[in-house]
Amino acid sequence: MGAFMNFAVLASGHGGNLQAIINAVKKKKIKAHLKLVVSDRADAYALVRARKANISSVSINPQDFPDREAFDRKVLEHFKNFDIDFVVLAGYMRLLGRRFIKQYPHKILNIHPALLPAFKGVRAIREALAYGVKVTGVSVHFVVEEMDSGAIIMQQAVPISSRDTAKSLATKIHRVEHKIYPQAIDWLARRKLRVVGRRVFLR
Numbered sequence: 001m002g003a004f005m006n007f008a009v010l011a012s013g014h015g016g017n018l019q020a021i022i023n024a025v026k027k028k029k030i031k032a033h034l035k036l037v038v039s040d041r042a043d044a045y046a047l048v049r050a051r052k053a054n055i056s057s058v059s060i061n062p063q064d065f066p067d068r069e070a071f072d073r074k075v076l077e078h079f080k081n082f083d084i085d086f087v088v089l090a091g092y093m094r095l096l097g098r099r100f101i102k103q104y105p106h107k108i109l110n111i112h113p114a115l116l117p118a119f120k121g122v123r124a125i126r127e128a129l130a131y132g133v134k135v136t137g138v139s140v141h142f143v144v145e146e147m148d149s150g151a152i153i154m155q156q157a158v159p160i161s162s163r164d165t166a167k168s169l170a171t172k173i174h175r176v177e178h179k180i181y182p183q184a185i186d187w188l189a190r191r192k193l194r195v196v197g198r199r200v201f202l203r
């Protein structure tokens with residue numbers, strides 16, 4: 001087996017997925033080194049989780065930069081310092097610029113709380129509930145410039161019952177996220193994914 005790859009997590013909030021990733025790295029369920037956590041919000045609980053796990057972390061305030069490109073350049077600078085091979089978005093609430101994405105072709109993952117291409121965007125759980133679908137779920141996909149639109153690596157369905165509220169559905173979805181995201185990350189880390197157009201195959 002080749003050398004372990006280094007990765008960074010970008011997070012803006014609570015960091016539930018980050019915690020699942022930290023745990024999976026510790027248990028060697030993800031065979032890669034989590035080197036760095038970056039947040040665009042100084043108050044993100046994800047940063048506390050990183051500190052508790054002794055992982056280097058940095059918060060970068062977008063308001064300190066004239067535009068997205070300048071902000072992205074700063075993030076990339078940190079990635080360079082930590083030799084980052086691939087990137088995992090975990091509740092990261094900003095879009096990445098074209099330059100950024102070009103630096104990491106098929107090396108940036110995101111997780112979305114719906115079965116893409118349904119319910120793109122930040123209100124996916126509430127929208128699925130309001131629409132009345134009986135099944136929603138979780139998607140792990142590669143990041144491209146257009147939001148929630150890259151090739152899909154993995155999906156798992158979550159049924160919606162008549163008793164579900166936004167809160168109970170979110171709990172069910174997050175449970176599934178914390179299970180499937182580490183698996184998908186490990187596949188990428190072990191170079192198990194082959195991408196042909198929009199289709200992603202497991203070697």
Ligand code: GRF
Nearest residue numbers: 014015016017091111112113
């Ligand atoms: C998750 O539901 C994820 O699918 C979405 O943002 C949420 C992040 O939650 N992209 P957390 O910060 O990982 O707890």
